Structure formats: C-alpha cells, structure tokens
Amino acid sequence: MTPAAVVFYILASLALLSAVMVIWSRNVVHSAIYLVLTFLCVAGVYIVLRAEFVAAVQVLVYAGGIVVLFLFVIMLVNLAGTLGPRVRVHATVSAIVGCAAVALLLYVSASGGLDTDFGARIDLSAQGGNLQAVGWALYSDYLLPFEIASLLLLVAMIGAIVLARQKY
Amino acid sequence: MGQDTLIRNVLIPTAQILAVVLILPLLIAYLQLVERKVLGFMQARLAPRRVGWHGLLQPIADAVKLLIKEDVIPEKSDRFLFTLAPIATVIPALAALAVIPFAGAPFTVFGYEVKPFITDVNVALLYLLAISSLGIYGIILGGWASNSKYSLLGALRSSAQMISYEVPLGFAIIGVMMLAGSASMVDIVEAQRKAGVWYVVPQLVGFFCYFIAAIAETNRVPFDLPEAEAELVAGFHTEYSGMKFAFFFLAEYTNMIVVSCIATILFFGGWLRPLPNVESLWWLQNGWLILLPLTLGGFAGWLFGQRTGRGLPPMIAGGGIGAAAGAILAMSDLGGLASLSLPAVSGAFWFFFKVSLFLFMYIWFRGTYPRYRYDQLMALGWKWLIPLSVANVIVTGLAIVVKGAVQGRG
Numbered sequence: 197m198t199p200a201a202v203v204f205y206i207l208a209s210l211a212l213l214s215a216v217m218v219i220w221s222r223n224v225v226h227s228a229i230y231l232v233l234t235f236l237c238v239a240g241v242y243i244v245l246r247a248e249f250v251a252a253v254q255v256l257v258y259a260g261g262i263v264v265l266f267l268f269v270i271m272l273v274n275l276a277g278t279l280g281p282r283v284r285v286h287a288t289v290s291a292i293v294g295c296a297a298v299a300l301l302l303y304v305s306a307s308g309g310l311d312t313d314f315g316a317r318i319d320l321s322a323q324g325g326n327l328q329a330v331g332w333a334l335y336s337d338y339l340l341p342f343e344i345a346s347l348l349l350l351v352a353m354i355g356a357i358v359l360a361r362q363k364y
Numbered sequence: 365m366g367q368d369t370l371i372r373n374v375l376i377p378t379a380q381i382l383a384v385v386l387i388l389p390l391l392i393a394y395l396q397l398v399e400r401k402v403l404g405f406m407q408a409r410l411a412p413r414r415v416g417w418h419g420l421l422q423p424i425a426d427a428v429k430l431l432i433k434e435d436v437i438p439e440k441s442d443r444f445l446f447t448l449a450p451i452a453t454v455i456p457a458l459a460a461l462a463v464i465p466f467a468g469a470p471f472t473v474f475g476y477e478v479k480p481f482i483t484d485v486n487v488a489l490l491y492l493l494a495i496s497s498l499g500i501y502g503i504i505l506g507g508w509a510s511n512s513k514y515s516l517l518g519a520l521r522s523s524a525q526m527i528s529y530e531v532p533l534g535f536a537i538i539g540v541m542m543l544a545g546s547a548s549m550v551d552i553v554e555a556q557r558k559a560g561v562w563y564v565v566p567q568l569v570g571f572f573c574y575f576i577a578a579i580a581e582t583n584r585v586p587f588d589l590p591e592a593e594a595e596l597v598a599g600f601h602t603e604y605s606g607m608k609f610a611f612f613f614l615a616e617y618t619n620m621i622v623v624s625c626i627a628t629i630l631f632f633g634g635w636l637r638p639l640p641n642v643e644s645l646w647w648l649q650n651g652w653l654i655l656l657p658l659t660l661g662g663f664a665g666w667l668f669g670q671r672t673g674r675g676l677p678p679m680i681a682g683g684g685i686g687a688a689a690g691a692i693l694a695m696s697d698l699g700g701l702a703s704l705s706l707p708a709v710s711g712a713f714w715f716f717f718k719v720s721l722f723l724f725m726y727i728w729f730r731g732t733y734p735r736y737r738y739d740q741l742m743a744l745g746w747k748w749l750i751p752l753s754v755a756n757v758i759v760t761g762l763a764i765v766v767k768g769a770v771q772g773r774g
Contacts, residue, residue, distance in 0.1 A: 225445065225508060232501065252490035260497025264504065264523060271508055271516065327487055327547055 204244050211237035224270050228263055235259040249326040371476060380482045384461050392617040393423030399727045406731035433606040438510060441603065445509035450604065450611035453502025456495045457618035463488040464625045465549050466715055468635040469707035480635075480708060481550070489537055489547040492626060493530070496581065499619065500526050506612070507600035518599025521589050521738065528745040529580040529587075535753035536574035539567050539760045540630045553634035560641035564631040567760070571631045573753040578623040580745065582616065584726055586733035587741060624722035625715075632718050635711030649710045651717060654690035661686020 214233040221227045235258045242251035334342050397412065397419065404411025412419030437446055467480035485491060500523050507519020540563050541547055544555035556563055564571045580587040589599075601612045628634055637648045648654075665682020669675055736744070 223442070225442070225505070229445070229448070229501075229505070248485060248487045249490065252487045252494045255494035256490065256497055260494060260500070261527075264497075264500055264527060267501075267504055267508075268520070268523070271504075271520070327490075 200244050204241060207237045207240040207244065211241070225267065228266050228270060231266070232259050232263050235263070247326065249330050376476060376478055377482060380478070381462075384482070385458060388458070388461070388618060388621075389427075389614060390423075392614060392621070393427055395617055395621075395723060396426075397423050398723075399730070402724070402727045403731050406728075427610075430606060430610040435606040435608060436603075438512070438603050440511045442509040442511070445505045446603075447608070449502045449506030449509060450608040450615075451502070452505060453499060453615040454611045454618070456498040456502075457615040457622065460492055460495045460622045461618075461625075463491055463549055464622070465553070465629070465634065467708050467711035468553070469711055471708040480712065484548055484550045486546075486548050488549045489541060492622075493534055493537070496619075496622075497530060499615070502612070502615065503600045506604065510600075510603035512603055514597045514602045515600050518602070522583060522600055525583070525587065525589060525741060525745075526581055528742060529577045529749070532573045532745065532749035532753040533577040533581060535750070535757055536570045536577060537630065538757050539570035539753075542757070542760050542764060543567065549629050549634070553629055553636060556633045557636055557640050560639075562631060562633040562636075566763075567631060567756070569752060569756045570760075571627070573749050573756065574631070575627060577745075577749060577753075578627065579726070579729065580741070582619045582623055582726075584616075584620065585730040586736050588735060589738055589741060620723065620726055621719065624719045624726075627722055628715060628718040635715040637710070637714050648694070650694065650706070650713070651710065652713050653694045654687055655713075655717065657686035657690035657693070658683050659686070661689070 211234050214230040214237065217230040218227045218234065221230060235254060239251040239254040239259070242248075242254060400422075401411045401419070412422040415421045415425045437443060462482045463485060465479075465481035465484065470477045470479045472478070503526075504519045504523045507515040507517075507522070510516070540552060543559075543563060543566060544552040546552060546555065552563075579585075583589075601609055604612060633640065637651060639648075662679050662683030666676075666679040668682070669678040672678075
C-alpha cells in the first residue's frame with residue numbers, strides 16, 4: 197500500500213467511526229463534537245486527494261461555521277430531559293434507505309467505477325494550483341450556476357432578516 | 365538516497381515542529397513578563413521583581429506553580445468535554461504556526477537545507493482562517509462543560525464575538541490576496557518585494573480592519589468581554605485550574621503571536637527590510653546593528669533618569685544617540701559588519717522585530733483602553749467593520765481592473 201492509501205484508510209475509518217458515534221452518543225453536545233471529527237477526517241481525505249482548497253473550505257464552513265451554530269442552538273435550548281427513548285417511528289424508512297445506499301455502493305465498487313489510486317493521476321499544478329483552478333472554473337464554465345447559487349443565498353438572507361424584523 | 369529523503373522529508377520537519385512547540389511556551393512565559401512589566405510601567409508601579417533579578421525568573425516560577433497545582437474538575441461538569449476543551453484550544457493555535465515563514469532565505473545545518481517555515485502551501489491563508497475558526501470549540505465547550513452560568517455566558521459571548529469578527533478578518537485578508545495574486549505566505553512577501561512597497565500602503569483600510577478584527581478574535585482588551593471579570597468572574601475558564609488553565613493561557617498568547625505574524629507578513633513585508641527596493645538603504649539589512657545601540661543607549665538613559673530623578677527625557681535622548689551611532693556604524697560599514705550577508709539572520713531579525721512591535725501594541729492597548737460594552741462590540745463589528753472591509757475589497761478590485769486597463773492601453 198502506498199503512504200497515501202494508508203493515510204486514507206486511517207482517515208476513512210476514523211470518519212466512519214465518529215459518524216457512527218454521532219448517532220450512538222446519548223449526549224447531544226458529544227454528538228456535535230463527533231460530527232466535527234467526521235468533518236475534519238473528510239477534510240483530511242480531500243488533502244489526500246490533493247484538493248487543498250476544498251479541504252480548507254470544508255473545515256472553514258462545516259467544522260468552523262455550521263457546527264458552531266448547531267452548538268449554539270443546543271446550548272441555548274436545554275435538551276436535557278426532553279430526549280426520550282430512541283426514535284423508532286421511521287425505522288422502516290431508514291432501513292430501506294440504508295439498504296439501498298449500501299447496495300448502490302457495492303454495485304459501484306463491484307463494477308469498477310471507484311478510483312483506488314487516491315488522486316495520483318490528478319495534477320492541478322499546471323493551472324497554477326488549486327485555488328486558481330477553482331476560481332477559473334467558477335467564473336468561466338460555471339458562471340451561471342454560481343450566480344444562481346449566490347442569488348439564492350441572497351434571497352435566503354433577506355428572508356431571514358424580514359422574518360426577524362417582524363418581532364419589532 | 366533512501367536515508368537522504370528520510371532526513372529531508374521526516375526528520376527535518378519533525379525537528380522544526382518540535383522546535384516551534386518547545387520554544388513557544390518559553391517565549392510566551394517571557395512575553396507575559398514583558399506584559400506585566402510594561403503594564404506596571406504604564407500604571408506607575410514596579411511589577412514583578414522579587415523572583416530573580418528584576419523578576420526575570422518570575423515566568424519560570426509561574427510555570428512551575430501551574431504545573432504542580434491541584435487540577436480541580438467540578439463535580440457536575442461533563443468530564444470528557446471539560447478535559448477536551450483546553451486541548452482543543454491549544455492544538456489549532458499551535459497548528460496555525462505551521463504555515464508562517466519566519467525568514468526569507470533557507471539556512472544550512474549539517475549540509476542539509478532547512479527552510480525557515482514548516483510548510484508553504486498554496487492555500488495558506490485559507491488554512492489559517494479555517495484553523496482559527498476551529499479555536500472557538502475549546503472556548504464554547506469549556507464554558508458549557510463547566511456547568512456554571514458564568515462560564516456558559518462567557519463562552520456564548522466569546523463565540524458570538526469570534527464568529528462576528530471572523531467575517532471582517534476574512535474580507536480584510538482578501539484585499540491582500542487580490543494584490544499579491546496568491547494565498548501562499550512566501551508568495552505574498554515576494555510580491556511585496558516586487559511591488560517595492562509594503563501592502564499596508566495600498567491596503568491601509570484593510571490593515572485597519574484586520575488589526576481590529578484580530579484583537580477581537582484573540583479576545584484581548586478592549587474586546588476582552590469573554591473574561592469581563594467584573595461581570596463574569598473569568599468567563600469561560602472560571603472553573604479551570606492548574607495545567608488546564610495554563611493551556612487556555614498558552615492558546616491565548618499563541619493566538620496573539622500568530623495574529624501578529626500574519627499582520628507582519630500580509631501588511632508589513634514579513635522578513636523584508638524597510639523599503640526593500642531602495643538600493644541606497646542597503647545598510648538597513650542587518651537591522652540589529654542599529655537596534656542594539658538604540659536599546660543600550662535608551663537603557664543607559666533610563667537608568668540615569670531614574671538615579672537623578674529627571675524622568676524619561678534622558679531615556680529618549682540616549683535612545684536617539686544610540687540609534688544615530690548605530691546608523692553611522694552601519695553606513696560606514698566599520699569592520700564589514702553591515703555588509704555581512706546573512707540573509708536568514710537579517711530576515712529573521714526584521715520579522716521578529718515587526719512581530720514584537722505588534723505584541724507591544726497589544727500590551728499598549730491593554731494599558732490604555734477601557735472595555736467595550738457587548739452591544740457596542742456587536743455594532744462595531746457588524747455596522748462598521750464588515751461594510752468597511754467589503755468596500756475595501758470592491759475598491760481594490762476596481763483599482764486593479766483600472767490599472768490593468770491603463771497599462772494595457774499604454
């Protein structure tokens with residue numbers, strides 16, 4: 197196994213383990229922390245795949261931003277005591293979705309559609325590095341989807357401000 | 365060949381990391397002594413002077429005290445998170461130092477070239493932003509796990525503050541990134557050498573936003589609301605003691621150093637001497653030649669002022685005479701000292717000199733400004749700094765486009 201593969205397997209198993217712990221843990225704050233660990237491991241996998249920009253953004257947005265907001269909500273709304281026995285309502289639905297996802301993964305890996313060379317073929321250095329490559333792609337080939345996404349975010353932001361202002 | 369790659373890729377980076385991690389706590393201990401001394405001077409009192417000559421061993425004594433103190437964990441706290449929090453604060457603070465270049469030129473040890481940074485990645489600035497955003501967890505978890513209302517309130521305030529001020533911090537950095545055309549620390553300094561001017565000149569507004577946001581990010585005066593001792597005892601670390609408290613302390617000062625390093629690199633030319641493109645100022649390259657007489661002269665003047673009761677004027681005069689003597693010494697190149705070409709040493713000198721000026725500013729602020737009120741802090745961040753930093757990005761972009769168009773036509 198190449199060093200990249202070893203690092204990948206360590207990170208991937210850590211990510212899976214902490215993802216399981218997110219659901220397993222009975223303490224909501226602990227769950228959030230395991231979620232951060234999952235995100236960090238996924239960021240590590242991106243680095244193994246030589247996507248440093250995506251890795252940095254993954255940490256910045258998900259681990260550093262979104263989970264902090266989760267924590268805020270958890271801490272301000274005291275959940276202790278409101279957490280009953282584990283929810284069983286959607287057990288059948290989750291079982292079906294889970295089985296389908298596993299089947300899909302097995303099918304893809306069996307049909308040889310997965311890369312196992314861990315990004316060895318990817319070479320972004322010719323285009324002046326990760327950051328520039330992503331920038332060029334966003335502002336040339338994907339300009340319209342990019343602008344639509346930013347418009348959507350703007351609408352969401354205005355909506356949030358309008359909702360919050362009604363209280364006054 | 366195998367051994368060579370092993371040394372180059374494993375041994376040297378490990379040694380660099382160890383050097384940073386081992387030297388830093390000592391540096392911070394003495395930074396704290398400097399802080400106490402300077403604050404004492406500003407408040408007309410003596411500051412520590414019992415342990416060692418003029419209190420020089422005080423940091424060591426403090427460190428030993430923190431090491432052997434009882435480690436109290438509150439009974440109703442969340443033990444796991446309570447222990448995790450200080451660690452989660454220190455690790456991002458130390459990890460940020462990985463991309464900071466301390467000097468320009470590499471130096472040679474036993475025939476191997478050692479670069480003056482641990483790594484130089486293409487996305488260094490983004491990495492720093494990402495790492496610093498992780499620093500919030502230690503504070504928020506420590507405050508929550510303590511199971512105390514002071515800690516929780518301190519943690520909530522602190523994280524709200526850090527989230528708010530991360531936005532202008534990021535925008536202020538973008539202006540520099542646009543000018544340099546890169547997010548790598550080494551490239552940014554090299555771009556400043558090429559431009560012949562430190563980026564603080566074209567990015568004065570950006571620097572202003574960055575520095576204010578950085579002080580808020582490090583939770584220092586005048587934005588030290590998380591530790592507002594009059595209202596919150598000690599904020600998020602109220603319940604911490606011993607080594608765990610020391611970790612929070614270490615993280616705060618590491619963050620101060622990191623933020624000062626970034627300010628030096630982005631806006632003040634990193635390891636470059638002042639006016640790096642002016643050939644006739646070559647004698648500035650070994651800046652310690654001037655700083656050393658300046659310090660000695662100033663110190664002698666200060667002692668004279670103390671003894672004769674003349675106050676500070678002799679110190680200023682002594683410093684001025686020292687600086688002039690140093691400048692003459694350097695310009696006349698006596699003994700070939702000034703033309704001594706040690707790029708790694710002179711680079712490191714200028715870098716650490718600028719960083720220490722920023723650290724002094726931190727202490728100066730602490731001795732000068734009163735604390736902000738919480739709503740004032742939020743209003744400053746959201747209503748002033750964020751619009752200002754966004755406007756800075758837009759104006760910088762316009763300027764680059766206009767300049768490009770003019771040059772394209774001419």
